[in-house]
Amino acid sequence: xxxxxxxxxxxxxxxxxxxxxxxxxxxxxxxxxxxxxxxxxxxxxxxxxxxxxxxxxxxxxxxxxxxxxxxxxxxxxxxxxxxxxxxxxxxxxxxxxxxxxxxxxxxxxxxxxxxxxxxxxxxxxxxxxxxxxxxxxxxxxxxxxxxxxxxxxxxxxxxxxxxxxxxxxxxxxxxxxxxxxxxxxxxxxxxxxxxxxxxxxxxxxxxxxxxxxxxxxxxx
Amino acid sequence: xxxxxxxxxxxxxxxxxxxxxxxxxxxxxxxxxxxxxxxxxxxxxxxxxxxxxxxxxxxxxxxxxxxxxxxxxxxxxxxxxxxxxxxxxxxxxxxxxxxxxxxxxxxxxxxxxxxxxxxxxxxxxxxxxxxxxxxxxxxxxxxxxxxxxxxxxxxxxxxxxxxxxxxxxxxxxxxxxxxxxxxxxxxxxxxxxxxxxxxxxxxxxxxxxxxxxxxxxxxxxxxxxxxxxxxxxxxxxxxxxxxxxxxxxxxxxxxxxxxxxxxxxxxxxxxxxxxxxxxxxxx
Numbered sequence: 001x002x003x004x005x006x007x008x009x010x011x012x013x014x015x016x017x018x019x020x021x022x023x024x025x026x027x028x029x030x031x032x033x034x035x036x037x038x039x040x041x042x043x044x045x046x047x048x049x050x051x052x053x054x055x056x057x058x059x060x061x062x063x064x065x066x067x068x069x070x071x072x073x074x075x076x077x078x079x080x081x082x083x084x085x086x087x088x089x090x091x092x093x094x095x096x097x098x099x100x101x102x103x104x105x106x107x108x109x110x111x112x113x114x115x116x117x118x119x120x121x122x123x124x125x126x127x128x129x130x131x132x133x134x135x136x137x138x139x140x141x142x143x144x145x146x147x148x149x150x151x152x153x154x155x156x157x158x159x160x161x162x163x164x165x166x167x168x169x170x171x172x173x174x175x176x177x178x179x180x181x182x183x184x185x186x187x188x189x190x191x192x193x194x195x196x197x198x199x200x201x202x203x204x205x206x207x208x209x210x211x212x213x214x215x216x217x218x219x220x
Numbered sequence: 221x222x223x224x225x226x227x228x229x230x231x232x233x234x235x236x237x238x239x240x241x242x243x244x245x246x247x248x249x250x251x252x253x254x255x256x257x258x259x260x261x262x263x264x265x266x267x268x269x270x271x272x273x274x275x276x277x278x279x280x281x282x283x284x285x286x287x288x289x290x291x292x293x294x295x296x297x298x299x300x301x302x303x304x305x306x307x308x309x310x311x312x313x314x315x316x317x318x319x320x321x322x323x324x325x326x327x328x329x330x331x332x333x334x335x336x337x338x339x340x341x342x343x344x345x346x347x348x349x350x351x352x353x354x355x356x357x358x359x360x361x362x363x364x365x366x367x368x369x370x371x372x373x374x375x376x377x378x379x380x381x382x383x384x385x386x387x388x389x390x391x392x393x394x395x396x397x398x399x400x401x402x403x404x405x406x407x408x409x410x411x412x413x414x415x416x417x418x419x420x421x422x423x424x425x426x427x428x429x430x431x432x433x434x435x436x437x438x439x440x441x442x443x444x445x446x447x448x449x450x451x452x453x454x455x456x457x458x459x460x461x462x463x464x465x466x467x468x469x470x471x472x473x474x475x476x477x478x479x480x481x482x483x484x485x486x487x488x489x490x491x492x493x494x495x496x497x498x499x500x501x502x503x
Contacts, residue, residue, distance in 0.1 A: 051488055051492055053495060053496060054496055066488070066492075068488050077359065077360050077361060080305075080306070081306055081359065082306060083298070083299045083300070083306040083309040083312070084295070084298040084301045084302070085298075085301045085302050101298065101301075102291070102295075103292050103295045104290050104291015104292045104295075105289065105290055105291075105299070110357070110359055110361055110362060110485075111360070111361045113360050113361040113485070113486040113487065114487070114488055115487050115488060119291065121291075123291070124290075124291030124292045182495055183491045183492040183494065183495030184488070185486060185490075187360045187361075187486045188360020188361070189360075190360065211495070
């Protein structure tokens with residue numbers, strides 16, 4: 001398990017993004033549960049979910065898992081469409097949803113190609129992952145990152161002005177933009193900030209690479 | 221069965237939006253149809269009071285119905301907070317201004333300086349609203365709401381308005397109006413055909429929002445085509461204006477139900493499903 005307090009996390013981290021090492025994620029769902037508990041999510045509301053991908057050759061054997069939440073995109077379609085101004089993007093790249101300004105029109109839910117905004121039927125407003133910015137302010141990792149037993153889920157930040165990336169939590173890599181992961185789509189060019197590392201080592205890696213070759217053959 | 225029906229009803233949370241888009245398409249379509257006839261067959265540019273009233277009433281009722289969709293209806297006025305930056309804010313503003321223009325013209329006495337300009341403004345904004353009704357849904361998150369679907373409210377709403385006005389025209393103008401109606405019905409059917417093509421390509425690639433409705437997409441589309449083209453054409457040929465109006469009213473409502481019911485969206489899961497099938501995801 002990762003430590004609660006993250007050493008070296010500056011008081012106001014700049015340009016944060018989640019990282020996911022596909023080689024390490026086992027799809028346990030601890031991140032999903034941690035998020036629900038930390039943010040006291042109502043029934044029917046979910047900010048994080050695990051997508052399991054079975055490759056066709058071994059239909060009953062999950063090949064890799066992705067823990068996905070809001071990707072805090074560089075050009076978020078949810079923010080562009082919101083009529084009430086409830087959504088805003090901070091200098092740290094976190095896309096925040098102010099529930100008090102939300103009409104509950106669900107337009108952001110329609111606009112987001114990643115399924116991030118979630119409607120809270122009881123409150124009548126939209127809700128979404130906010131990167132546990134309250135924990136970041138205290139120098140702690142987001143709850144999903146802290147709960148990950150294999151350190152597959154992490155986050156990156158870039159210090160303002162230095163252009164230097166430093167991985168604070170999670171191990172593995174090297175991390176590339178999520179759009180380079182097979183199967184990950186970015187319709188509308190929202191530029192999700194998520195970074196991933198492909199499955200590495202062993203049979204999963206071989207299957208992944210074989211599929212990449214097969215798909216590249218289809219493109220030609 | 222009653223419980224399942226009620227559950228399905230509640231699951232279709234877009235129902236207030238169906239009412240909003242149908243009523244606004246009808247109201248603005250009536251104004252648009254009047255403009256169309258003024259430009260093509262030469263009727264007076266200023267609509268008579270009953271047309272203004274019906275157009276305004278339908279549009280106003282539609283706007284009220286849209287409030288039912290909001291999770292927080294009392295915060296409704298905030299929808300205009302990002303005017304000029306959000307398509308949804310712009311759409312609502314256009315709709316409200318169209319209503320104001322039409323209503324003002326209705327209220328002002330004949331011969332008043334502002335009566336005609338208000339009507340023309342209301343009519344112009346009604347056409348803009350019909351386009352905005354479609355454009356607001358051209359989102360990267362949705363596979364089936366862009367492209368030709370943007371024009372459906374304009375074509376179908378105007379056709380509906382034309383069906384209402386046709387019988388009120390002097391006999392000498394009716395043949396020209398008939399030809400105009402046929403043209404609109406064919407264009408509307410072509411737009412529907414283009415939407416079907418997009419839908420067919422999206423099924424199995426994206427994620428269905430209402431799978432049970434999507435499972436019968438062929439049947440629903442055929443019904444929509446019958447209501448939107450076949451029955452109205454038969455009605456015009458048989459000189460049964462009531463058939464035309466009733467059929468196009470049904471088409472208007474069914475079209476909006478199918479717009480939301482047959483929606484296929486982009487999603488992370490859908491992208492990876494393609495990978496599982498060994499298919500390259502579209503760029």
